[in-house]
Amino acid sequence: DPQLNQNYSFENFIEGDCNRLARSAGFAVAGKPGGTSFNPLMLYGGVGLGKTHLAQAIGNEIKRSHPDKLVIYVSCEKFCQQFVDSLKNNTINDFVNFYQAMDVIIMDDVHNFAGKEKTQDIFFHIFNHLHQSGKQVILTSDKPPKDLAGLEERLLSRFKWGLSADLQVPDLETRMAILKMKMYTDGIELPGEVIEYVAHNIDNNVRELEGAMVSLLAQSTLNKKEIDLALAKSMLKNFIKNTSKEISMEYIQKLVCEYFEVPVEMVKSKTRKREIVQARQISMYLSKSHTKTSLKSIGAFFGGRDHSTVIYACQTVEDLIDTDKKFKAYVQDIQKKLKMS
Ligand code: ADP
Ligand code: MG
Structure with a gap:
């Protein structure tokens, strides 16, 4: 399936307290799409905390264990664009039929529905059709359903039917584990104290954590230098705020x-x-x-x-x-x- 990105799997989604419920609910859904009470499964959390990764991992796992199932991954934005296009081209029926034929729909970033009433209407009907037919719906969002402003109440009430599970900022231990796994898959090695330094100081989200490591590696390649703690500290100056200043x-x-x-x-x-x-x-x-x-x-x-x-x-x-x-x-x-x- 061209919409699913094979690089996102459960194996490379590190488990921690920050994501345990979401991860295991996702795994349960992948094992029995449409057959659990987690329907829809709503994964929510801030930027860069792994929503897309986990949603994609569920899709890939379903494809692996249920090869005959039709799985579609689509960002909410793309869905809205497709809807507008289908209005223009008079192909609404094709658009709706396409989605209603799926066994699993994964829609990323549904907060982007805000203000788009017509697209929400169409999705409401697609949702109902799929749900009534025992098909699986997986959603991601930057907020829990109750806090999603600009979405119609009837759609929100559907979003609350199944399970909402949040992704939080990983703790230090999980951040270290993520960095170590990244090193392993990229075939690189950094001294333990460097990993610790990065994990300690970059604690907003996983995307920034990865960004810091990429930047570190790029600079070391360019400068042909091994990375030690002192070098890492000077290289990551721009990433790390508030390193020296103490909070009073x-x-x-x-x-x-x-x-x-x-x-x-x-x-x-x-x-x-x-x-x-x-x-x-x-x-x-x-x-x-x-x-x-x-x-x-x-x-x-x-x-x-x-x-x-x-x-x-x-x-x-x-x-x-x-x-x-x-x-x-x-x-x-x-x-x-x-x-x-
Ligand atoms: P979101 O969709 O919530 O903004 P992403 O799913 O795009 O976040 O995640 C950002 C980056 O962090 C991706 O490269 C993803 O693979 C990585 N990532 C997030 N959480 C984890 C985790 N628990 N284990 C491994 N990598 C993670
Ligand atoms: Mg995302």
Whole structure:
């Protein structure tokens, strides 16, 4: 199938906590397309976190284990373009029939449906037809269905029928494993400390991680030099922000207060107003995780409190991150800003 890219497989999709559910759901779907409750299977997550890779791997695996099944991979953008073309050429029926004849449809980046009502209508009908016939639908998106703005409610409600599984930023261990696998498949070797350095410092997404390695290799080939840690550090200057600058508690406090629009002085005061307490607790939590300051010093900085207050604050924040999605999004937002500085 020309739409599927053979380079994307389950074997070269490294498993980690960041993708375990999505990966295993994908594998289950590939083993029994249309025959699980994961229909549609919706994979969502930010840029460069492996949505296309995993969706393609599912398609390739279905082709391998069910060679007779018709599998189509199409980006949402391409689907929209094809629809417009078919309107122009009076070939809507062919367009719809083509997709309705599939056993498996993989549509990448469905957030791109936003605002395109007519294309959504057509896809709604194709979706219903396939779903009712026990065919498999696999979707990817940059957000979970509930947060997809600009999509019709009836389409979104379908998207919520099956399973939505997210892809998160890989942790350090997974990033190292991805780099090692890349080295292995490309037949190259880099010193362990270089791999560690890259994995440590490039922690936004997998595409950037790969980009850094490619850039490293290209420069070493051009300069005919072996890559050691010192060379890697100087070569990756442009990739790595914030290597030397340390994050301070002052800075965390400023960022948090700006974010929640509370006056900086209030955080250090005795006030127990809800939004101030929240800003204070998040500041303590971020100080613990992003600076090397002791709990005692953190407590002292935020208005002369003792270390047990800091422990309590961190615990409260962690609990809220686990239970309150909105709160979690706030903290992640602030963390992103911290890292960009
Ligand atoms: P997205 O579609 O979410 O933007 P991609 O699927 O294009 O991201 O992934 C970006 C790059 O990272 C690709 O080269 C992909 O092969 C690689 N990648 C992402 N996640 C993994 C993983 N878990 N294991 C190995 N490679 C990965
Ligand atoms: Mg993609």
